[in-house]
Amino acid sequence: MKGWTPQRVAASAGAAVVGGAGEDGGGPARVIVDSRVAGPGDLFVALPGERTDGGLFAAQALAAGAWGVLAASEHLERMREPGAGVLLACADPLAALGRLAREWRRELGARVVAITGSTGKTSTKDILAVLLAPAFSTVASPLNHNTEIGLPLAILGAPAGTQALVLELAMRGAGQIAELAAICEPDVGVVVNVGPAHLELLGSLESIAAAKGELIAGLHSGASAVVPAGEPLLEPFLREDLEVVRFGEGGEVAVLEAGEGGVLVMLGERRVTLEPGFRSAHLLIDLCAALAAARALGVVVEDGALAVEFSGLRGERLSLPGEVVVINDCYNANPMSMRAALDELARTAAGRRVAVLGDMLELGAREERRYHRELGEQAQAAGVELLVTVGERAAWAGDSFGGGEHVHAPDAQGAAALLRVRLAPGDTVLVKGSRGVALERVAQALAGR
Ligand SMILES: Nc1ncnc2c1ncn2[C@@H]1O[C@H](COP(=O)(O)OP(=O)(O)O)[C@@H](O)[C@H]1O
Ligand SMILES: [Mg+2]
The missing domain is CATH 3.90.190.20 (Mur ligase, C-terminal domain)
Structure with a gap:
C-alpha cells in the first residue's frame, strides 16, 4: 500500500484523516494489530479486544515510529501534535480493517481461493499454495489466520504483484463466513467437508452446512465452487451460475490409486501421477480439493513430486x-x-x-x-x-x-x-x-x- 496516499488509505477503510500526512505523502508498508511490533512504515489498527483496547496503545505505536494509526475517534482526540504520524479515525476499527483488506484485494486483482470446511482447511491451503506457485506469484494465509482479524491481515500481508491468494476461512457461528467472504471476494470457494466441528455453536449438521453454504452464496456469478462429491448437505447451496467442481470418490477430481509408485489422480479427462510424500486418506482428500481448486483457476498440474510442508502438530x-x-x-x-x-x-x-x-x-x-x-x-x-x-x-x-x-x-x-x-x-x-x-x-x- 506504499503507493497509496493517506487519503486513499482512509477512504478505503471508511475512515477520516484527522492528523498527519505521512513523511512522503505515501502509504504504509505493513498493517499490524499488535502495537508491540510497531515500527517505521506500519499502520497500527487499534482493535478493541477482550482484555484491553488497542486504542490505548495508539500513542505507543506512533512513538515507535509507526506510519500511522487507525482507531476509534475517541482515542485520537488527544494525539494531534504535528509530525507524529497519520491519524485515521473511524467508528469501528474491525470493520475498517476488513474494508481496507477488501480494497487491497481489489487493487491486487489477484485470483482468490477461499477455503472453509470443518476439518482440513489449513492442510488444503498448504497443498494448494504449492500447486499454484509455479503458475502464479502466490500468497497463502500464514499459519491459521482465518478469522475476521486474521483474514484481513493475511490479505494485507500480500505484497504488490501477488497473483493468487489462498485464504482460510474459519467458522465460529452463523454469518461469519458470509462476512469473511465479503472481505475476500473469492473467485473459487472450497468447502473441504461438513462435519460435527463447533456443533455447540450451531446445533445441527444442517446448520453447519448452511454456514459453509455462506461461502457459496458469497461467490460472484461465474466463480467456481469446489465441494465434496456426494455431500447432499451442500447441494441446496449450489447455484446455476457457478462452475461446480466435485472432488473425492465419484467426483471429477479423485484419487484412482495411491501406492508406492505415486498417487494417480483423475483430473477431469486427464490423469496425472503425483508424488506428494503423504498417503493418508484424509490428506489425499485435501489434495483432491486443492487440485480441483487449481484446476478451477486454469492451472495445469503435471506429473511429478509435490513438496508440501504441513503446519505443525498435524500428524x-x-x-x-x-x-x-x-x-x-x-x-x-x-x-x-x-x-x-x-x-x-x-x-x-x-x-x-x-x-x-x-x-x-x-x-x-x-x-x-x-x-x-x-x-x-x-x-x-x-x-x-x-x-x-x-x-x-x-x-x-x-x-x-x-x-x-x-x-x-x-x-x-x-x-x-x-x-x-x-x-x-x-x-x-x-x-x-x-x-x-x-x-x-x-x-x-x-x-x-
Ligand atoms: N480431509 C480431512 N478429513 C478428516 N480429517 C482431516 C482432514 N484433513 C486434515 N484432517 C485432520 O484434521 C486436523 C486439522 O487439520 P487442519 O488442516 O489444520 O484443519 P483445519 O484448518 O480445518 O483446522 C489434522 O491434524 C488432521 O488430523
Ligand atoms: Mg486451520
Missing part, C-alpha cells in the same frame, strides 16, 4: 528410542479428524497400536457423550490395543472401548506418566485431542524421557 511422526513411533496429531480434534487419525494409525502401525485420545471440545452438551462413545468404538475397530483417554469427556470413549487395555488420565502430564511404564518397543502411538487439552505435552514428555 507429525516422531521416532523414539526402542522403535516407538509417535504420531503427533494434537493440533486439534473433532469426530471427523479423530476418525481420520485412527484410520491412519491402523494403516501405518507395524506393531502394537496405542491411542492417546483427549477430549473433543465444542460438541455441545447434547451430543458430546454420543460422539465420544463412538470414538471408543472406532478406536476398537482400528485395532487399538492400549487406549489412554485424557479428560472427562474422553473417558466416555473408554466406556465403549472393548479392544484391550484402557487407562484414564486427568491431563496430559498424567497420560505421559501412564505411558512411560506401558510403552513397549515397536509401538505406534497416536496422540490427538482438542487444542484445549494441549496433548503436545505428551509427545514432549515421551521424547524427553
Whole structure:
C-alpha cells in the first residue's frame, strides 16, 4: 500500500484523516494489530479486544515510529501534535480493517481461493499454495489466520504483484463466513467437508452446512465452487451460475490409486501421477480439493513430486528410542479428524497400536457423550490395543472401548506418566485431542524421557 496516499488509505477503510500526512505523502508498508511490533512504515489498527483496547496503545505505536494509526475517534482526540504520524479515525476499527483488506484485494486483482470446511482447511491451503506457485506469484494465509482479524491481515500481508491468494476461512457461528467472504471476494470457494466441528455453536449438521453454504452464496456469478462429491448437505447451496467442481470418490477430481509408485489422480479427462510424500486418506482428500481448486483457476498440474510442508502438530511422526513411533496429531480434534487419525494409525502401525485420545471440545452438551462413545468404538475397530483417554469427556470413549487395555488420565502430564511404564518397543502411538487439552505435552514428555 506504499503507493497509496493517506487519503486513499482512509477512504478505503471508511475512515477520516484527522492528523498527519505521512513523511512522503505515501502509504504504509505493513498493517499490524499488535502495537508491540510497531515500527517505521506500519499502520497500527487499534482493535478493541477482550482484555484491553488497542486504542490505548495508539500513542505507543506512533512513538515507535509507526506510519500511522487507525482507531476509534475517541482515542485520537488527544494525539494531534504535528509530525507524529497519520491519524485515521473511524467508528469501528474491525470493520475498517476488513474494508481496507477488501480494497487491497481489489487493487491486487489477484485470483482468490477461499477455503472453509470443518476439518482440513489449513492442510488444503498448504497443498494448494504449492500447486499454484509455479503458475502464479502466490500468497497463502500464514499459519491459521482465518478469522475476521486474521483474514484481513493475511490479505494485507500480500505484497504488490501477488497473483493468487489462498485464504482460510474459519467458522465460529452463523454469518461469519458470509462476512469473511465479503472481505475476500473469492473467485473459487472450497468447502473441504461438513462435519460435527463447533456443533455447540450451531446445533445441527444442517446448520453447519448452511454456514459453509455462506461461502457459496458469497461467490460472484461465474466463480467456481469446489465441494465434496456426494455431500447432499451442500447441494441446496449450489447455484446455476457457478462452475461446480466435485472432488473425492465419484467426483471429477479423485484419487484412482495411491501406492508406492505415486498417487494417480483423475483430473477431469486427464490423469496425472503425483508424488506428494503423504498417503493418508484424509490428506489425499485435501489434495483432491486443492487440485480441483487449481484446476478451477486454469492451472495445469503435471506429473511429478509435490513438496508440501504441513503446519505443525498435524500428524507429525516422531521416532523414539526402542522403535516407538509417535504420531503427533494434537493440533486439534473433532469426530471427523479423530476418525481420520485412527484410520491412519491402523494403516501405518507395524506393531502394537496405542491411542492417546483427549477430549473433543465444542460438541455441545447434547451430543458430546454420543460422539465420544463412538470414538471408543472406532478406536476398537482400528485395532487399538492400549487406549489412554485424557479428560472427562474422553473417558466416555473408554466406556465403549472393548479392544484391550484402557487407562484414564486427568491431563496430559498424567497420560505421559501412564505411558512411560506401558510403552513397549515397536509401538505406534497416536496422540490427538482438542487444542484445549494441549496433548503436545505428551509427545514432549515421551521424547524427553
Ligand atoms: N480431509 C480431512 N478429513 C478428516 N480429517 C482431516 C482432514 N484433513 C486434515 N484432517 C485432520 O484434521 C486436523 C486439522 O487439520 P487442519 O488442516 O489444520 O484443519 P483445519 O484448518 O480445518 O483446522 C489434522 O491434524 C488432521 O488430523
Ligand atoms: Mg486451520
